[in-house]
Amino acid sequence: MLIVDSARTLSKCQLDLTTLVIIAAVGAVAQGEVFDAALVVILFNLAKVLEMTATNRVSRSLKAVMQLSSIRMVTLASGKSVATTDLKVGDVITLRPGEECPADGKVTRGSASCSEAALTGEARPVEKHVGSEMTSGTLVLNGYVEITVEKDSEDSTLVQLEEQVQEAQLQRTGRQIFIERFAAVWTPLVLAIVLIVSTLVPFLTDKDYRSWSMKGLVILLTACPCAIVIGAPLATTCAIAAAATKGLFIKRPHTVELLPSVTAAGLDKTGTLTTGEFGVRVQERFSKTPLTADALKLAAALEMKSAHPIAAAIVSEAMGCIGEANEHNELPEVKGFRVVEGVGIKGRVRVESSFVRVFVGNKRVLDAVNATPTAHAQFANFQQQHPSDTAVAVVVNDELTLGLALNDTVREDAAQMVEELRDLGCEPRIFTGDAEQSGRAVAMAVGIDPDSCHFSMKPEDKFMVIKELEEEGSLSLMLGDGINDSKALATATVGIAMGERSAALAAKTADMVMITDKMIRLPQCIRLCRYAVLIEKLNVFLPLLVKVVELGFALAGKFELWMAVVGDVATLVLVLALGTTILSRRFWQTDGDETDSSGSEDE
Incomplete structure (x- = not known):
């Protein structure tokens, strides 16, 4: 395997560590040091195994997250459920409150209030009717629509993002490119120095070719930049993988x-x-008349019939999730529902065995029910207290009962x-x-x-x-x-x-x-990347320091061949160990956050 790898790089007119190891092993055998030659090959293969183990750990860290466009199911107009990845142009899908549009298309039936905050930057929802364009990622807040798909899901931004992250792992920073170029020049330079040390130096000095050849082989292995070339990009690769596991x-x-x-x-x-979505920020109760039902739920029951942009926020505040409210139908029965243009909505809502009159809307609701001056003053004061919010009045049986302030939620x-x-x-x-x-x-x-x-x-x-x-x-x-x-x-x-x-x-x-x-x-x-940059520098500095010390001993004739291999493997293990510490969960822990320590919270 070593010979095959070496032949592959030599065919590209390149010299790599594998070639140097083969040269060292052959040289050792020629010197009669069969044990040292075998040890060189064994330790080098051990280093390759360690490198592969570290790389696999990084790959495993990314594997789960790289399935971003994980298979979700969507319902076709025919009633059949299919995976979003199987959607094709021309398919007709149905979307209900709380569901997200999985592919670009056009509304062919129904109407709904939707959030397009990602496109417009505005929290206020927009109305979608027949003929409206629906983009992938649009969230249905209220209503029902059928969408005819106009673009395959495989063309989505999320799939392109996966490819870009994978490409990022293969790319190198300017510093890493410099190190790789240095290694490409350094390796043949070392080989030339070894040839000089093994032949020219003994020819000009003591004629002890055996001793100088052994020193040359030691220098050959000692000067190999394996740990530097592997360690520097490993820090960046691990940082990209660690960040991806947290989204x-x-x-x-x-x-x-x-x-x-x-x-x-x-x-x-x-x-x-x-969040980019409307939510109820403040509730203030005005009426002192006791009710057997929650005024917010009475308002939500009416809003479930409405496609107004703020309807979903009121229903979600009352029920926790508009999707669940729609599915389980837990809100009170509504009769006589009516939209009053420019004012709000009204109807009769069941409370136990009878019905109460409920009117929800802006300040004009108070005029519509001939509210008292006190009610007008109370709601005007409520609006002044929340000038940047949308104020909504809830009137029950012609009495101002509840004030709601809605806005985008921090x-x-x-x-x-x-x-x-x-x-x-x-x-x-x-x-x-x-x-x-x-x-x-x-x-x-x-x-x-x-x-x-x-x-x-x-x-x-x-x-x-x-x-x-x-x-x-x-x-x-x-x-x-x-x-x-x-x-x-x-x-x-x-x-x-x-x-x-x-x-x-x-x-x-x-x-x-x-x-x-x-x-x-x-x-x-940011803290993770700071640590990764530190590790990248250490993974260059420490191997260089070790090699300078080893070269000094090698030139002095006090460094054996097996020592050079052990030193190189030990340095490689060190940089691999340092690099994989970047994958530690400690960077993602927050005070009192126990789920992070388990590592499963975002994955």
Whole structure:
């Protein structure tokens, strides 16, 4: 096997470690050192086994995650369930609340309220009717639609992302390319030195060809750059694999070296710091009249009949999940449902054996039911307390019962991410196209000074701010999820597309894609990359140091052939061991997070 590998590289006019080992083994046999020759071959094969073991561990770390487009089932209009990977152009699929469109297509039946936050950057849902385009990743919030598929699922952005991550593992950073080029020159140079030491030196000195030939063989094995060539890229490869297991896909290997150096971070608001989906932020009860039913559930029962953008948020708040509410039909019965244009919706909702009148809508609901001045004042005060939110009034039997404030929801760990980015020397600020009022509220919620943030920005504005930071010498990070972030993502030192449903253009231009909703993964990944860069440097420095010491002993004639092989194998084991420590779960542990220690939480 060694001879075959050597012949393959020699046919390309290259010299590698295998060739040097064969030369050393043949030389040892010629010197009568059969035991040393056998030991050289055995230890070299052991080194190959160790290298393969480390590589397989990295591959296993990626294998589960590389099935990103894992087989999900979708229902066709015929009632048959098929895997999303088997969808073909022309198939008609059905989508209900809580389901995500698996492929690009067009609505051919029904209507629904959908979230396209990944495309527009806006949390407010959009209405889809017959003839509307549906893109892969669009989430149905309320309603029912049938979609005719216009593009195969194999053309999806997620499949392309898998290929890019796999390509990233095969690529090399500038530093690693330099090391490989150095090794390509170093190996034949060492061979030339060995020939000189084995022939010319004894010819010009003591004529002891046997002794000098043995020294030459020792030098041959000692000077081999095996550990350096393997150890340097191993650190980057392991970092890419470790990040992928937690939903962070590094598409370009130099990102591992650049990420630890960023000093400024631009964070998109909608869909990044926030979920990109409307949610009920505040509930305030006004009526003192006791009810045998929850006013929120009464409102949700009405909203289940509606396709209004905020309907899904109210139902989800009441039931936990709109999909479950639709499936199990746990909400009260509704009769006389009616949409009042420009005001809201109303109907009669069952409470035990009777029905109550429920009206849900904006402030005009109070005029419609001739509410008291006190009710008008109470709701006006509620609106003033939540100026950046959408305020909804719930009126039961003509009495103001409940006030709801709805808005895009800030991610749970966004504030923790901001704090940890600062601890890492990276100052975060918000870049958003939203109005200043709503942007400042999110900034304060996550712990960012609103005065350092930028509001009402167009895509070009985000690009210009990032460009200015780069020109000032700051290494910048841009985290966004939509098409309006794509130019800034491409310009930043490190561009990161956020969310599994990131817009295709954003994911394409980014250096890295986060398909996890856990914001804390970003600072954890920065720490991981810092450690990987340290290991990469150690994997170059330590083997070089060992080889300098070994060469000194070899030239002094105090280093045997088997010692050179053992030293090389020991150095290789060291760099492999250091490299695989990057796969440790400790980088992903958070205070009080026990699931991370098991390693199963994101995988």
